Structures are given as C-alpha cells and as structure tokens.
Amino acid sequence: MNRISKVLFALSLSLLCLNLVATTEAKDRPNVIVILVDDMGFSDIGCYGSEIPTPNLDALAKNGVHFTQFYNTGRCSPTRASLLTGHYPHQAGMGHLDGLAVPGHPGYQAKIADSSVTMAEVLQQAGYFTAITGKWHLGFNRGCTPQSRGFSRSLNLARGGIFFSSQGGSKGGARLYLNGEEKPLDDPTFNPPWYGTNLWTEWGLKFIDEALDEEKPFFLYLAHCAPHFPLMAPQEEIDKFRGKYLTGWNRLREQRYQKQLEIGLLEDQWGKSRVPKNTPMWRNVPEEKRDRFDHIMSIYAAMISTMDQSVGTLVEGLKDRNVLNNTLILFLSDNGGNAESGPDGRYEGKNPGGPKSNVFLGQNWATLNNTPFRKFKHYVHEGGIATPLIAHWPQGIAKEQVGQRNHQPSHLIDIMATVVDYTEAAYPTEWNGHAIEPMEGISLRPVLEGSSLDREQPLFFNHEENRAVRQGKWKIVSLRNQPWELYDMEADRTELHDLAEQHPERVEQMAALYDAWAERTHVFPASPELFGKKKPKKKNKKQN
Template sequence: MLLIVADDLGYADLGVHGSSIRTPNIDRLASEGVLLTQFHAGPSCAPARAMLLTGNNNHVAGMGRQNTFIEGLPGYENRITERVAPLPRLLSEAGYHTSIAGKWHLGNNLDEAPPSVGFERSWIMVHGAGSHYDATGFFDGGSTYLADGVEVAWPDGAYSTELYTDRILSFMDEAFAQDRPFFAFASYTSPHWPLQVPEAYLDRYAGMYDEGYDVWRARNFERLQSAGIVPESWELPPRNPAITPWDELDPDLAAYYTRGMELYAAMVENLDHHVGRIVEWLKERGEYEHTLVVFLSDNGAPIRDWWNGGEAHEYVRAHYDNAPERMGRPGSWVSYGAGWGEAGSAPFSRLKTYTREGGLVAPLVIRGPGVESPRRIEGAYVTAMDVAPTLLEVAGARYPDDGTVRPMLGESMNALLSGASDRVHDDTYVTTVYHAGRAYVRMGRWKLVSLDPPFDESKMELFDVIADPGETRDLRGSEPERYAEMLALWRSERARLGIRLESERPER
C-alpha cells in the first residue's frame, strides 16, 4: 500500500481537475481508479496528518492545535497519543514493512518521532515547513531531520521532493528484498512554501498567470465544471473581501505574486514527476497491479505570505534573498499569497486554516486492487479519518476493540471503491473539528461552522452544503429548529470528543 500526500495542494490544481498545471502521472492514476471530489481533509497540516494516521478526531489523536503543547490540557499533547492505535503500528503488527519519508509534523521530540507510532523505517523533517534545499527553516535553529529517529544533516545539494522520493524508494526496495507487504508513506513537503524548484523547472510557467488571480479563479471554476469535477449547477461564491482585487494590487506585489504562482505550478509539475518515479518502480517489479495507491492533499490551498508579514516575517527576511533573479532558487523565500490560494480553492469559500469548505476539501485519487469502474468520478462525502480504516481493511488488520484505546471515528471506503455502495457515511454520520479558533460540525447536508477566531459559539453559521457548497446563505434565521439541533450537536460532540479550547488551559 502506498500513501502519497501533497502539502498544501489546491483543489483546482491537478490536470485531471482541469488545471493549467501539467500532472500526467497523477492524472493517469485517476484514469485507472476513482477520483473522489468530496474528500474533506483537515484545516491545516498537522491535524490532517493526525486524522490520516489514526482514523480519529485531531483532539482525540493529540493534535488539538498544530505546533502547540499545553501542559495538562488533553488534546494538546502535540503528538499522537496513547488514546489511539496508530495505523503504522497496526500494519507493522500485521507483518507489513512500514516506512515514511518527508514531512512529519506530529511531534517535535525524539520519542515522538515515526518509530514511536510503528514506522520501521523513516527519514523525515520534524517540523511543518522549511527550505527545500537546506536546513535554514523559518525560525531560530532551523529545520531538524531524523533518520529512524536519529538526528541527521540535510544532504548537500539535495532537493526535497527528489530526496524524499529516493528515500521512500529505498525503503520499498528493502521491503521487496524481504518479500514483505509494505505500507509506504511519501509525505511530501511540496508544493508548500517556500516556493523553490530545480533549475530546469524555473520558467516552465513563465507568463502563464499574468492576468492575475481574479481571472484565474473564475477560469479554474469553469474548468472544474468542464472536467465534471463540480456540477454545472454550482455557482462560484463571492471572493473574500479581505483579499485585494487584482487590479488594485501594488504592481510590485502583483509581480511578486505572479512569480509565486509560476513557481507553485512548477513545483506541482515536479511533484508529479516524482510520483511517476514511484509508479515506475512498482511497474518494474511487477507490483503495480497489486498495490493500492492513495494520493491526496492534506488541506485547502495556503494563505500565509511571511515575506510580506506574519509571525516569521523577520526571520525570513533576515535569512532569505528574494532578489528577482533569485526567486525560486535555493536561498529564496517565495509564496503566492491568499489571492492565488483562493483561486486554487475554487469552487469553495476561503482556504487553508478555515473550517469553511475551501480549507477542508482536497483532491483524493485511489487506484489499485478492489477499485472497480476506473475513470470514475465519485462525489460521496469522505474524510481524512476514513483513510486508516480503509487501509486496515485491505491489509486484513484489526483495530483494537478491547477498550484500551478510543474507537476509530472514520469508516472504510472499500464498499464505495468496489462499487458495492454509493456512499461511505449515512446522513446521521457526524464529523466535528476544532482547530486554532475555528470549528465545524457536519451531519448529512447540514454544517454549523465558525468563520474567524477567537471562537465564539454564538457566531457559528448554518449552511446546507449540498444546496450551497460555497457557503453563501446562512440559514440560522430561516431554519431555527435545525440551527438549535446542530448547536446542541456541537456541544455534545465537544463533550464526547474532549474538545477543549486553548483558553481552557488549566490553572497552575
């Protein structure tokens, strides 16, 4: 089994979704499998990864807020906790060779590294982001890398996506030599900022995006409809009023963001190339038809631009060089801004960090044994928590039911993938997420969601996300009984899952 996760890949940014970005290898996986268009990941990197590897809510798993440890407050351990049984450990116990290469972001201490959750082999970046060419990082001390739980140096001259592919292929070679089934997790840091690409990719999209993000947001939406990813009946929601319209943007900033989008597109194409390398490895060894391949992104398109502001602004300005001729090369720090992020999140509202659909819905492709009717576009509602139970079922492994850990909240997608069912969850299934001052609870077509921190329960809005996927019509006033029901559900889910707000930290 092979799990490939792209980092901050926008919903609209695959060729198979109609994108201008060339992704032939990922598109081929989709043509041979199922493209799931209503995959709800997490609002940010770490909670999404916690849900993927545990099949559980991020608070239950221990990742209440990424990069945040609050002593004495359950849910904020900033690691995968003993409340759950991690997927890699269960697969290892079932005889699988388990490995990960790339981004970890699920604990900063050595005893919280991949071996602690059952990965037999690992080569990872501990933190959530950093240079793709060295260990400069974005905070004092720079990035940290671990090989099988032991700190190692970044190899001179290496580029992240190529290096992580080399490492995961070496781990797969090891499993193949031992004649063992494998679970390999290619946890890429691409196309997460800083936007850096190998020299050969620097100008592949030069001039492509000069019309700006407003034009391309509308164009992406139309292309998604033409590709059959979203229905013709959907409407593009209004733009985020906090984002400056393209034609009002300072010319220098517009040029910077345009270059950022060119580099982002090049990173996605480069990522696709390395996905192709893994597929070729499988084919050369006769394993392709026997391997379940899952490709997804961890959240919606990104929002931050630390070159021009934000918490890491001073460090980034002091350690990187964004002279025009340097942009995209080693030592530069480029991001493409919230406007291009919103364009990548078409057809939804908002983007990464939000619990609106634009922050949650991400690409998901699955192909391999048990996946029937290839070239299928499937709109059933699925979540990041459904990946682990799906893989466990394929492996014939079982999740503990003896009361020692919390039960999984996700459900297997295999009946949907095989064509035996048209859904994974019925209309009574509840999904609840709280992260960094934003929350949502969903049951069937109904979603109660907050917009901006600090969290205020009284400001949660009610949407029918089947009729209104852009979340433009708040129904609290017209559906008071439904609103009361969903508000009560949110409160009961908070209690059931142990969701605590950061403000509820214990007194010392």
C-alpha cells in the same frame, strides 16, 4: 524410506505448504502507499481544474476513483494525526500544531496520544514492512517519532520547511533523520545536491526494495513538504511557468471554475464564492508588482509540477518492481490553500525560489488555489477542509468504477478503517498497556466496489475554535466566536446562502451534536491563552 524418515519428510512437506500459503496470503494482501502533500488547494491539480500540468496524478485519477467531497481537518499536524490514527485530531492528542501543548488537556498534547494507535503500528503487527519519507510534524521533540509509532524505516524531517540540501548543510543546523539517526542535509548518504520532493520519492523506493527483499507487503507514508512555504523549486522548473501568471488571479480563477463545471466536478447552481475584499482586482494591481506576483505563483506551480513528476517516478518504480497492480495508492492534501502572510505574500531573499529565499504565496493567489470555495487553511469552511482524494489500485477497484468521480462525503478518519478492512489487519483494543479508542471512520471499500457508503454519524471539525458539522446534505459552520451558519450542500456547496435563520431548529439539533462530540473527543472551549480573546457577535454576518 524408514518410518522416521517418512515422518520427517511429511513434517517438512507440511511446513513447506504452510510457508507457501503464508507467502501467497502476504502477496495477496495489498501494498499501501499514502501520498500526503502540504498546503495544496482543492483546484491545484489538473483533474480538479488546474492549469498546472499534472499528467501523472491525472492518470491515477483516470485509472482509479477520485473524490469530490473528501475532507481533511484544515491544518497540518491535526490532519497527520487524524490520517494515521483514524481518530479526530483532539482525540488523537493533536488539536493544534506539535509545538503547542496545553498541560492537563488531553486534546492538546502536541504528540499522538497513547489512546490512539497508528496505521503503521497496526500494519506492522500484521506483518507489513512500514516506512515513512518526508515531513513528520507529530511531536518529534516530545519523543513521538516514526520509530516509536510503528515505522520500520524512516527518512524524515521533524517538521518540514526543507527543500534543498544547501539550505542547512553541515554547518547550518538543519537535520534529516534516517531511521532515527540525525544527519546533516549534505550528508553523502543522500548524494547531494538534492531537491526534497525527489529525495522523498527516491528513498521511498529504496524502502520498498527492502520490503520486497524481505518478501513482505509494504506500507509507505510519503509525506511531501511541497507546496508549503518557503516556496522553493529547481530554477529550470520555475522558468517553465514564468509569464503564465501575468493573466492574474481573477481570470485564472474563472478559468478553473469553468473547467471544474465542464468536467463535472461542480454543480452549475452552486456558483463561485466571492474573493475577499482585501484581494484587489488584477486590473488594479500596479504594473511594477505584477512581475513579482507572477514569479511567486510560478514558484508554486513548479512545486506542484515537480511533485507530480515524482508521482510518475514512483508509479514507474512500482511497475518496474511488478507491484503496481496490487498497490493501493491514496493521494490527498493536509489542508486547503494557505493565505498566511497577508494578501501579497512574501518575496524575500536572494533569488526568490532558491535555497536562500523566503517566499510565501499569500491570500491573493490562495483564492485561486481553493477555487470555487471560501476561506483557507485554518478554517473549516470548504476552502480550508476540501481536498482532492485520488484512489488508484488496478487489482482492487471494480472495473465499472475506474475513472469515476465519487460525490459522497468522506473524511480522513475513513482511511484507517479502509486500510484495516483491505489488509485484514487486527485493530487493537489495547496497545503498550493503554486502552485504545475505537476507529471513528468507516471503510471506503463500498465506493471502490461501486456501492454507497452507509455513514450513520455526522462528520465533525474544530480548529482554533472554527467549528463545523456535516450531516447528510446539511452543514453548520462558524468562524471563531461567531454564530452558526447553515448551508444546504446539495444546492450550495460554495456556502453562499446562509439558511440559519430559516431553519433554526436544524441549527439547534446539529449544534447539540457538535457539543456532545466536542466533549467526547477532548475539544475544550475557546481559550484566550491559545487563540486570543474576541467578543462573540450577536448576529449572523456574511463572511468573505
């Protein structure tokens, strides 16, 4: 071999070694899947107290870590923005839904702010294959699309509300977006007829196959529409639950509460929150209405069950592809159970639960969803913001933590920090010519490795002028235009005993923290044109 040949051979060998190192590093970095469900309450899956069978999610919890005090923002678009950016919602430009923009107010841009960067953008620049399936709801009509915010592949709805390919079709106007291209629901690409929950999972696995073909680690954001209204599910799934809810919400709520106590999810001394005054006792519900209520809840249960089955399909797909062990799966909900449409919900259209119907759960059943907490979606009492969080990662979670519950307060803002920590991605200070605000959260790595979180800052909440601060064991919370309430969350997480009058100095101190945070993160004062005008009440008043 002459000298030139030796040099070329050595150079080729060096490049091969570098490529092998890079490939090894890529394989060592975890894949990340975030599964977000829509309008699911705290107690709606088996390992959090539900009677609805969810064996696949229960298995993830049994073989992972599940959190008992994890918080979302109490509403759809704000949660999605916070989850993807690691910022508080107003800070990320999404103080409300993506249809409500207030000119001149950076907290209400109805799209992700330029001062925020998404998890997909951070991971894409770190060499990850990034994909989304499902609901976007982050300013699609304002040019904020999955493609513009870091997703390599996407099959998404602009907002949601679609479950069957027959809801719209070629003539109906409803559209899917495949990698940014509009397609009718019944496009042959999607092999109709389909049910949305299954479609998102099927295409999530298709995108994972692309990532594996490219030998890249992947990030999949699987954003289910279920169990958001309109409540729709395959008829054979609904039929499995018919008659099981004739027991009524009162008895089922007590059964969920007792199960939560038995499995160690709750403390005995907390008690169970009161049912709202306009939710009747089941024994007082007329016989002719009971079948309707049973049907509504059966549809909802079928949506939860089908979603769980899709999680099983996803996990089996990861096993078949030999990537489950090094995939961090996170499962959570965007807000608490939804009481919109009043106590009784809605029950409209042909064949309720089918593609031509309009069914809402209603407050009566939402009190069951959020067992044992007060309030619902929109609010920042525990019923609005407490969500299950399940973390599963066979290769990454310490053995002694497997199957454990973690009771340390955590928040959506922590997910970006956790993912950046584990993937060793670089979080930028500038993106596309815009200064990027620092991450607000902290990594949850200590939890998965068996240590305590070192959180220096409180957790803050604001939605529609409902406000809260969680600082250690203390929480102040108020309904819009109402005085602050104070709760000791170690002794009273169900918020039954307001201590504001006993500890006015603590309320004042925490309220000052809230005011400083609200100013810093672009939360602006109560706005009549946004949320209506109400006169503040002078005295603390117990709320249902």
